[in-house]
Amino acid sequence: MTSEATVGTPGWTVEAPDIRVRGVRVHFGTSRHVLTGVDLDVASGEFIALIGASGCGKTTLLNVIAGLVPAAEGTVMIRDRPPAAGRSDICYILARDALLPWRTVLSNVAYGMELSGVGRAERERRARVYLERVGLRDVADFFPSRLSQGMRQRASLARAFAVERSLYLMDEPFSALDSQTKLLLHDQLLSLWESSHATVVFVTHDIGEAITLSDRVLVMSRRGAGVVEQIHVDLPRPRSAEALQADERYHDLYRLAWTALRASTA
């Protein structure tokens, strides 16, 4: 099931991609190279997961795609335009929920739309719809300090999906959650994504999470050389994170990804 491609003729490129990354190099200072020539394509509507050891540059790659970190060399094109922070078709979800503590949950969910120029009545309506979808209707008027970590992250997801963008970049959004809460959040993310038809790049260090969510898992090399392996996740959709725990194929893919990750760090 692994890609037959070797480095140099990347099999992780597709026709007419949504995201096209070519030969991207990034270094901090003069000596520390974080990325040394990364190629990557993501098809429209595809959900890909980037995994790799800490320090492999996966978050840096995500930030290059988001336009937050400039590439020293190489190109990044998102629908034939270079990325920029705050571009109106991209939504970035941070590792921390970043809810505004002085706004109620409802108002936090509406905040993204407010900044995107959605009218008051429409954003209130949509905020309520998305809160309902992540199961937070009853706490709409609470301040975030009264919510658990899992609920806060659900509010953050609702805020992100309520702006209804076509590309979502996520930087380990569930890394601070316990494993049970994670499964619940996986289901909610899947259901939000499935109705959005958006393209997603999801950075994580959790192999199970990568397989549960994505169409393709891309394994990055420890030395910042970019994607060294990919695994096509052929699990049927819609998926249920909990049901997958008992799925034979899920565990096969998990072992495959684990081996690839081990090889990448060797």
Add this chain to the structure above:
Amino acid sequence: MTDMVRSEAGLGAAAGTNGSRSRSVLGARIVFLLAFLVAWQGAVALGLANPAFIATPVGVARSLLHLIVGGKLLPNLATTLLEILLSFVASVIFGVASAIVLDRSEWLNRTLSPFLTAFNSMPRIALGPLFILWFGIGIMSKAVLAFSLGYFIILLSTLGGLKNVDRDLLLMSRLFGASQARLFWHVRLPWALPGVFAGLRLSLIYCSAGAVIGEMIAAQSGLGLLVQSYSGRFDVAGVMALILVVAVMVMALTSLMDLCERRLLAWSKGSTDVPG
């Protein structure tokens, strides 16, 4: 799902203050005050203390009544209150405005910070006679003295709040397309607000002290002027009555501010994981 949501939320909810507990606190306060007054009056009555030095609660009450009935209190109180309000409002406006400027310009902040520190380190009270020389014997010199104390408190507390703003909140807002103006209005300012309020409370106390002390140096009217003249006559009860008036006035102004704070900072109450 909703049950789970409720129980999860319940865990985070603060155990609210209950009515019976706050009533018992109020009772204890009254008992404490009465005990203090009785001990004071009793010490004098039993000959343990000399009323010429410490007066008595009854004497203070009598002085207070004299001040009110004699028509002395109100005009002097008005002068002092005007000075406090003038200096406090100016401290808030200039303090917050300078904090915003210094937060936006790192260069200006670094250039000016030794001068600000130097000025803030001066004993401003000792400058009182000079302020009177420069700004006259009227309310202006007291307002300036009080402002020189209150301004730095607001400046430093606001700047502190603006400087430690959560980077993730700024980044998140910027990624949703926020302009600099919106970042300020939606993130920086609300983030700094608890710090601003802490500064307001302290600044009010310092403005009051500045006004009263300024009047004690030289004035035509004001509570400080009365304090000065009563002290000169060794009228201990009169001095205490005036200090009581100042204290009650500052407490009243502070509770007005608490009211605003409770409305504006409702989100920061009863929680532990918010800035503060």
